[in-house]
Amino acid sequence: MMAMMNPKKIFVLYTGGTIGMSSGSDGLRPDTALVGKALQPFADGLVFDWHVCSPLIDSSAVTLEDWRNWLTLLAEKIPQYDGVLVLHGTDTMAYTANMLALAIQGLDKPVVLTGSQWPYDAEGSDAPRNLATAVAAFDLALPQVVIAFDGKLFPAVGSSKVSTEVAAGFDNPHFGALAEWDGSAWHHIKAQRAQEVQPFAVRCPSAEAEVVCCTLIPGCTVRHIADGLKHTSARGLILQSYGHGNAPADAGFIEAVGSFVRKGGLVLNISQAAQGCAAAVYAQGSALRQAGVVNAGKCNLETATALLTLSVSYQQTAQDLGTALKALDLL
Structure with missing residues (x-):
């Protein structure tokens, strides 16, 4: 009941990626059709405010300028929301997750990245499960940047894309998963190391950083x-x-x-x-x-x-x- 009275506000940054792609004459391309429907199943107790990047990109095309733009936007939005959900292509998701983790200082709420190996509307797509995992991550309220994928939550630092073939597309060889989601509850939740308290600040990379x-x-x-x-x-x-x-x-x-x-x-x-x-x-x-x-x-x-x-x-x-x-x- 309290969740309905005081819904969490989640800022959604939709950058593109396979999760929202549709078929074109030359292959899969980013599409806006995902907006407004993908998060509807999770609207009970959560309010999602979407920001759709223009243009949406295949994540293999990400640039330093994209990171600068996203971080500038997040610097404004993070204080206004209870959490951030970033929908991103899998090819460079771990790169972006690490950039956000190192660039955003004094983070006191979750920033969750997810995407999928197959488009949301494809038969047998992993997108609904990944979205459910990502949304459930807001219940843990971990004050850090994480990747939600295939029922697991990984810390950004140390994470990599490890497969293009199966749903378990990400791993963190040194630090492992922070928690595992079975569709209704979290399991194997790792105790978090105490973090030094810092004021909130965002450092943007220079577009000329070679x-x-x-x-x-x-x-x-x-x-x-x-x-x-x-x-x-x-x-x-x-x-x-x-x-x-x-x-x-x-x-x-x-x-x-x-x-x-x-x-x-x-x-x-x-x-x-x-x-x-x-x-x-x-x-x-x-x-x-x-x-x-x-x-x-x-x-x-x-x-x-x-x-x-x-x-x-x-x-x-x-x-x-x-x-x-x-x-x-x-x-």
Whole structure:
């Protein structure tokens, strides 16, 4: 009864994605048909205010400018609502979730992202279940950014898209699920670590924040990375190295990385392994460490992208990166 008297107000940011797509001559395209019907089954005790982005996008087309626009909007809306639901394509959902998690400070209510592997109107679609999971997440009132997918709630930091083939499209190898939803109740709810109280603030990434990613593979990759670093205008480099953060001790490669750092560049070293940890374990990785590379511990690619983009945007240092990694429990 109280829920009916004092309904929660939820701001819905619809960015596009498979969940609302319809078939066109060249394949699935974003559509507005989802608006007004997808959340009707959950209207008892909740009021949904929709903001439909124009244009709606396939999430593979997301840009820094999109993130800036969404964060600017959320900075205005979050204080006015009891929670935020972001409908987003799955391809870059984990990237956006991490950007929101790191850019929004002092969050005291849930920001929930969801989408689907198949369109809402498709036979056997996972969209209704994902929407139900996302809406149920507001009952937990976790003051953080989360991904709701396939009956599970994942913290943004550490989450990745792991499948295009099955409904269980997301996982968080290091931190796991925060809770599991069976359609009527939450189970296996993890106790939450006490967070430092901060004033509410939103940091927007610069549209000019240049961050690149290089993945090591056996062969001539190090030479090409070294050549690229000599000419790039990027100020941030994510290096996906082997195992515990190891790389070939190639003299030209190490010198190029060191020169990039000495010129003010930031290099974040992450493991290629889904449950990897870039740390000072093997001597093989010592040359990189001596070149000024920051080992990012349990940081995955999506978290690294958000962290380094914001660091470049605000002209932060390698020491600032280390502090942020510790605060996120990644070191």
